[in-house]
């Protein structure tokens with residue numbers, strides 16, 4: 001889906017997500033939403049948090065997290081708490097990926113247990129993409145990437161240490177991310193569009209992991225883009 005500007009995209013995507021969550025709540029006791037960090041989703045969070053739905057029955061978690069304190073400026077949890085879990089959405093239940101352990105490797109078990117509280121499949125997963133073709137924290141050429149991309153990986157949470165981005169991280173694995181009724185890739189700007197074209201037509205999943213979303217047949221990917 002192409003929009004003429006980022007705010008228009010944010011409002012349209014927020015409305016689509018609200019419809020998805022409302023119908024999930026009509027069918028099941030709880031609904032779930034997986035969001036990403038970074039700068040792109042901020043207008044989406046601001047639109048979504050105003051929408052009227054039974055947020056108290058919605059579980060919100062992250063596709064990935066930087067292993068920093070929840071108050072750190074680079075924390076995705078901080079971003080979600082300040083930009084999404086406000087207004088109507090303040091009633092949602094947030095399941096963080098950051099746990100008290102010192103490293104993501106030590107925190108994996110706690111993180112995995114917390115994720116088990118959320119019903120699967122997720123109702124919606126919204127991913128972003130970096131200029132290097134990473135998505136979630138599935139970064140090119142990292143030692144744990146094969147495990148992150150393998151569709152037979154049992155773990156839902158995977159610690160990772162990208163060499164091209166700051167902070168150790170925790171990411172949901174590709175298999176966990178694909179276990180959703182709706183998968184959305186939300187990107188903005190001409191350079192992201194060029195990156196996506198390159199990932200689709202020239203690269204492989206080890207050098208541009210976002211490609212893995214398009215080479216599987218479990219769930220279709222809806223790409224939302226604005227200049």
Ligand SMILES: O=C(O)[C@H](O)[C@@H](O)[C@H](O)[C@H](O)COP(=O)(O)O
Pocket residue numbers: 036037038039040041063064065066076127128129130134135136137
């Ligand atoms: O925490 C993170 O870093 C992300 O979840 C990451 O995968 C993000 O979606 C992309 O890096 C795009 O980030 P921007 O929206 O800032 O370009």
